Amino acid sequence: MKAERALLFASLAFCAWLDTRALLLVLFVATSDFLISGRIASAARAQVRARLLGASVIIDVGLLLAWPAARLSTDLVERLRDTPFPATGPLKAVLPAGASFLILRSLGFVIDVYRGNAAPCATWTRYASFLSFFPAFLAGPISRGNQLLPQLERGIALKWSGFVEGTSIFVQGLAKKMLIADRLATIADPVFAAPALYPPWTVAAGLLAYSFQIYCDFAGYTDMAVGVARVLGVELPRNFEMPYLAKDIGEFWRRWHITLSAWLRDYVFLPVAYAGSRQVDKLGLSRRQGELLNYTAASVLTMLVAGAWHGAGWGFVLWGGAHGCALAAHKVWQGAGRHRRRMPAWLGGVLTFVFVSLSWVPFRTASLADAGGFYASLLGLGAGRTYAWFPSWLPICVGAIALGHLATLWASGHGPDALKAAGDRLASLLGLSVAQRPSAGAYLAVTRATVPGAYFVTLVLLSIFLFAPSKVGPFVYAAF
Amino acid sequence: MARRVSALVLGSLLALLTLEAVSRWYFNYQSVRDPVLGSVVAAGHTFRSRIEGSGIAYHEDHGIRRSPALGPRRGLRIACLGDSFTEANQVSDDEVYTTVTERALVSSGMPACLLNMGRSGLSVADYVANAEAFRERTAAAWAVVQIHDRDLGPEAWQTSKTHFRRPCATCPLEVVRIPPPPDGRARRVLRWLRNQSALLGFAMERGQELAGARAPGAASAVAETPAAYHIVKAQLRMLADAYNGRLTILLIGRFDPADPGRDTAGEATIRRAACELGISLAYSRDEYGALADRGTAPFGFPNSSLNSGHLNASGHAAAARALTRALLALHAEGRL
Numbered sequence: 001m002k003a004e005r006a007l008l009f010a011s012l013a014f015c016a017w018l019d020t021r022a023l024l025l026v027l028f029v030a031t032s033d034f035l036i037s038g039r040i041a042s043a044a045r046a047q048v049r050a051r052l053l054g055a056s057v058i059i060d061v062g063l064l065l066a067w068p069a070a071r072l073s074t075d076l077v078e079r080l081r082d083t084p085f086p087a088t089g090p091l092k093a094v095l096p097a098g099a100s101f102l103i104l105r106s107l108g109f110v111i112d113v114y115r116g117n118a119a120p121c122a123t124w125t126r127y128a129s130f131l132s133f134f135p136a137f138l139a140g141p142i143s144r145g146n147q148l149l150p151q152l153e154r155g156i157a158l159k160w161s162g163f164v165e166g167t168s169i170f171v172q173g174l175a176k177k178m179l180i181a182d183r184l185a186t187i188a189d190p191v192f193a194a195p196a197l198y199p200p201w202t203v204a205a206g207l208l209a210y211s212f213q214i215y216c217d218f219a220g221y222t223d224m225a226v227g228v229a230r231v232l233g234v235e236l237p238r239n240f241e242m243p244y245l246a247k248d249i250g251e252f253w254r255r256w257h258i259t260l261s262a263w264l265r266d267y268v269f270l271p272v273a274y275a276g277s278r279q280v281d282k283l284g285l286s287r288r289q290g291e292l293l294n295y296t297a298a299s300v301l302t303m304l305v306a307g308a309w310h311g312a313g314w315g316f317v318l319w320g321g322a323h324g325c326a327l328a329a330h331k332v333w334q335g336a337g338r339h340r341r342r343m344p345a346w347l348g349g350v351l352t353f354v355f356v357s358l359s360w361v362p363f364r365t366a367s368l369a370d371a372g373g374f375y376a377s378l379l380g381l382g383a384g385r386t387y388a389w390f391p392s393w394l395p396i397c398v399g400a401i402a403l404g405h406l407a408t409l410w411a412s413g414h415g416p417d418a419l420k421a422a423g424d425r426l427a428s429l430l431g432l433s434v435a436q437r438p439s440a441g442a443y444l445a446v447t448r449a450t451v452p453g454a455y456f457v458t459l460v461l462l463s464i465f466l467f468a469p470s471k472v473g474p475f476v477y478a479a480f
Numbered sequence: 481m482a483r484r485v486s487a488l489v490l491g492s493l494l495a496l497l498t499l500e501a502v503s504r505w506y507f508n509y510q511s512v513r514d515p516v517l518g519s520v521v522a523a524g525h526t527f528r529s530r531i532e533g534s535g536i537a538y539h540e541d542h543g544i545r546r547s548p549a550l551g552p553r554r555g556l557r558i559a560c561l562g563d564s565f566t567e568a569n570q571v572s573d574d575e576v577y578t579t580v581t582e583r584a585l586v587s588s589g590m591p592a593c594l595l596n597m598g599r600s601g602l603s604v605a606d607y608v609a610n611a612e613a614f615r616e617r618t619a620a621a622w623a624v625v626q627i628h629d630r631d632l633g634p635e636a637w638q639t640s641k642t643h644f645r646r647p648c649a650t651c652p653l654e655v656v657r658i659p660p661p662p663d664g665r666a667r668r669v670l671r672w673l674r675n676q677s678a679l680l681g682f683a684m685e686r687g688q689e690l691a692g693a694r695a696p697g698a699a700s701a702v703a704e705t706p707a708a709y710h711i712v713k714a715q716l717r718m719l720a721d722a723y724n725g726r727l728t729i730l731l732i733g734r735f736d737p738a739d740p741g742r743d744t745a746g747e748a749t750i751r752r753a754a755c756e757l758g759i760s761l762a763y764s765r766d767e768y769g770a771l772a773d774r775g776t777a778p779f780g781f782p783n784s785s786l787n788s789g790h791l792n793a794s795g796h797a798a799a800a801r802a803l804t805r806a807l808l809a810l811h812a813e814g815r816l
Contacts, residue, residue, distance in 0.1 A: 186784070186785065187785075190785045190786060190788070194737075197737050197786065197787075384738065385738075385772055385775065386775060387737060387772075387775050387776065387777045387786055387787070388775050388776065389777075389780065389782070389785075389786040390782050391782060391783075392782035392783045393783055449484035449485075449487050449488055450491070451487045451490045451491040451494070452491065453487075453491060454487055454488040454489075454490070454491025454495070455492070455495045455498075456491075456495075457491075458491060458495035458496070459495040459498060459499070462495065462496075462499055463499075465683070466503075466682060466683065466686055470686075470689045470690055470692075
């Protein structure tokens with residue numbers, strides 16, 4: 001009990017340090033959803049349970065939408081009036097840090113209790129600890145109640161093996177963030193700031209850098225969160241599974257931000273698709289046509305929700321809409337594929353990567369006009385002089401990512417036999433092992449004190465100090 | 481237990497050795513102390529720096545950077561003073577503007593020897609206060625002083641380094657000299673260690689860089705920031721007087737990719753003041769139009785960003801063309 005309180009205190013202190021509003025939000029959401037989930041579990045009548053769930057959804061989604069809605073409407077008014085909106089303070093304020101992740105965690109839990117998939121939490125302290133669990137508070141992974149609450153109930157367990165394993169994973173995340181993501185940011189940032197200055201191939205290099213930056217930044221944060229949690233004896237779910245190796249857009253979303261994708265699938269896509277199927281039946285379409293229409297509508301709606309969840313901006317809406325359409329187009333292609341030759345896997349992978357990279361443009365730029373300008377420069381349609389610049393760090397960072405993917409392929413046992421044999425020999429030499437967990441997946445971890453192991457860890461840590469860019473950027477996903 | 485500890489120690493030592501080798505290739509700096517100028521690169525040392533750009537810089541005595549390919553010093557000696565843009569650790573000896581200019585002058589029939597005394601962090605007030613020391617160390621008959629527009633504005637009034645001061649509104653300008661810190665035992669030991677280990681030197685450099693990034697501007701309080709024309713002119717006059725009028729100002733212009741030919745307000749002020757005082761001026765902007773036409777910016781490197789940081793090889797070539805033109809004109813007029 002003491003340990004639980006200490007964890008809650010640490011988590012709340014972390015929230016307050018990040019953003020005082022986040023602390024208030026945690027206390028409010030924890031109290032309202034703790035009470036509502038308890039009442040849902042004890043209510044006998046289905047109508048009462050549904051109303052309680054509705055209340056929770058309205059409160060949580062209302063909180064989530066309040067800031068983006070205020071911001072989008074302010075932008076719209078500004079554009080219509082062509083003058084800046086006078087109220088620049090609260091209306092244009094961003095969401096408190098970690099708020100969107102917190103609300104998804106809490107809302108998912110209440111829905112699970114409503115569906116009977118989870119029991120209500122026994123104590124407020126534990127529920128608040130679950131919502132504010134500090135390693136994952138800022139940017140996930142979005143743990144489910146039935147994953148994290150039982151672990152918190154067992155209590156945190158500080159063990160030497162957990163410390164060593166957790167630290168190994170943390171250092172990998174730190175290296176991804178500081179050595180790769182922040183370095184790639186030095187390439188992507190200037191190109192996105194003024195794409196018209198560069199020839200198309202440099203703009204493409206900037207886009208490539210951003211694609212890998214956002215991956216390494218977010219995956220690095222996740223690794224650090226998983227590592228810190230592992231030190232405390234808690235397992236967080238895996239959030240990335242080499243997403244840029246996906247062979248189609250559906251697979252990409254099963255590999256990218258896995259916990260958000262799963263949340264959206266369970267709590268948005270499936271209910272919408274279920275409700276939609278009943279409506280489609282009334283239209284008198286063939287079964288195949290009805291399925292496609294329903295899937296398309298549910299995919300686009302789900303991805304629009306995903307876009308809006310990322311922030312208040314039409315760019316996010318465009319990004320979500322594009323992914324929704326791509327998922328629908330893939331479904332159509334899959335259906336048509338029964339009658340013709342399949343696309344080679346490598347070509348599917350390339351097309352998926354190109355689409356995902358292009359879709360990052362509205363996600364990264366400040367406005368749709370900027371996104372349009374970026375695409376124009378990418379196609380060489382920009383006006384004015386351009387200046388050649390080949391960012392030499394890009395191939396180095398991409399090479400490092402490729403090596404990391406090889407290591408992950410080996411660790412997850414998916415690689416070819418030759419890779420497995422070479423990886424086994426190298427891991428044995430370095431004193432590394434694969435920490436395989438049912439929910440968290442495979443991570444490389446130091447298990448023995450060996451000379452090569454100490455060499456490797458010292459080299460990585462000192463390299464971060466010596467070679468990371470001096471300006472450490474904030475985590476990209478901390479802004480959502 | 482002992483076996484584990486020895487494995488950790490040995491592994492860590494091997495990692496340090498690896499990074500020492502990497503540092504010798506990536507950033508190795510060896511210095512000696514000059515009683516007036518402070519820390520300068522040791523004579524005979526080849527300083528490698530790949531943090532920004534990729535430079536290999538050979539140094540002769542008194543921290544003078546000069547390409548070994550130029551051979552012995554012959555002809556008219558010209559001291560080239562400036563900050564990190566003249567020190568130019570981002571480019572190699574053959575690309576730095578002093579080497580390019582020397583070659584151009586010699587091939588134009590004007591035997592000259594340009595002695596690069598650029599050092600990061602120097603201010604215009606330093607060139608005034610230490611004129612005698614620069615002359616002594618180079619035995620130069622002429623000086624080239626490289627500046628930017630901001631060097632006669634806020635940069636010249638930073639109290640953390642040698643700076644200008646105006647005791648009262650009507651008083652003439654004064655130079656407040658900030659001498660190098662005393663060479664105590666701890667400093668001597670640290671310098672010795674740093675000269676032995678490139679890794680230690682690189683780590684210290686990184687430490688300073690990270691501390692600077694955490695607290696930008698903390699050590700650079702500006703006493704006064706006048707950029708008024710008469711103040712700029714007074715600073716230029718003091719500079720010219722310090723070298724008995726025997727100097728050329730090399731003004732490195734900022735680069736606006738959209739309009740490479742446009743002066744900044746500060747640059748226009750310096751040009752006007754130099755013209756009125758009859759000071760020889762070489763202006764790198766005169767070459768920017770041609771660079772822009774080739775799709776090249778004078779600043780930035782593949783391992784940094786376009787149009788940021790220091791002069792790249794194209795920027796040095798542009799500066800060298802402007803400087804060569806100015807020095808040849810002086811030569812033709814018989815002033816040099």
